[in-house]
Amino acid sequence: MKYQDRSEAGRVLARALADAHLPDVENATVLGLVRGGVPVAYEVATTLGLPLDVMIVRKIGAPGNREYAMGAVASGGAIVLNPGVVRDFGVTEERLRHVIEVQKEEIERLENLYRQGRPPAEFGDGGVILVDDGLATGASMRAAIRAVRPLAKHVTVAVPVAARSTCAELSKEVDHMVCAMTPEPLEAVSLFYREFGPTGDDEVIALLADARRRQGIRDCGAQEPSQRT
Numbered sequence: 001m002k003y004q005d006r007s008e009a010g011r012v013l014a015r016a017l018a019d020a021h022l023p024d025v026e027n028a029t030v031l032g033l034v035r036g037g038v039p040v041a042y043e044v045a046t047t048l049g050l051p052l053d054v055m056i057v058r059k060i061g062a063p064g065n066r067e068y069a070m071g072a073v074a075s076g077g078a079i080v081l082n083p084g085v086v087r088d089f090g091v092t093e094e095r096l097r098h099v100i101e102v103q104k105e106e107i108e109r110l111e112n113l114y115r116q117g118r119p120p121a122e123f124g125d126g127g128v129i130l131v132d133d134g135l136a137t138g139a140s141m142r143a144a145i146r147a148v149r150p151l152a153k154h155v156t157v158a159v160p161v162a163a164r165s166t167c168a169e170l171s172k173e174v175d176h177m178v179c180a181m182t183p184e185p186l187e188a189v190s191l192f193y194r195e196f197g198p199t200g201d202d203e204v205i206a207l208l209a210d211a212r213r214r215q216g217i218r219d220c221g222a223q224e225p226s227q228r229t
Helices: 006-020 037-048 083-088 093-115 139-148 164-170 201-219
Strands: 029-033 052-055 057-062 065-074 079-081 128-131 155-161 176-181
Touching: 006 037, 006 128, 006 155, 006 176, 029 037, 029 139, 037 052, 037 128, 037 155, 037 201, 052 139, 052 201, 057 093, 057 139, 065 083, 065 093, 065 139, 079 139, 093 201, 128 139, 139 155, 139 164, 164 176
Parallel strands: 029 052, 029 128, 128 155, 155 176
Antiparallel strands: 057 065, 065 079
């Protein structure tokens, strides 16, 4: 099975979450991992009538191969490292510290860009639902989990596709884990999408604005449009 794009994946994931009948989900806040997780999270939040916010996670790339993660840094300063990968690439403690600081500065920049002066969402009794477009190793999601774990009553991870082994490992760190598809092995998340282009900052900002508008309509008891324009 392949999703047409992240929007379709989000709608499928929303149905999977609804079918899971999770406790207190009606009070949850959906957090989309920036950037590719935000279009998925938007559909989840819209379908389930939940507020949407972002969780910014920056990958710590290996020297010469930025896509190969040595670890990740999340909003709030949570850090996840893979010591074996750090050791294999011969990265010194000083170099690692420098890379982490650079990513923290980028997280702060993106926080200001996306929030535009608004504070982060407050988590209700239903806690948070962390959403990404897929999980391979799970390093970024693990950093996100550790960032929200001290703040949220419940933590749920929900993704359209993830390696079965990654789902099993992350399920030990959260209250609920919802994976719509769990292939094993999973060589690349992109293989499960027909369209998997990059998500831009403008799209993230627009989706957050539309989600706030929809939530405002819902809070006022008005009828919301059935389709995203």
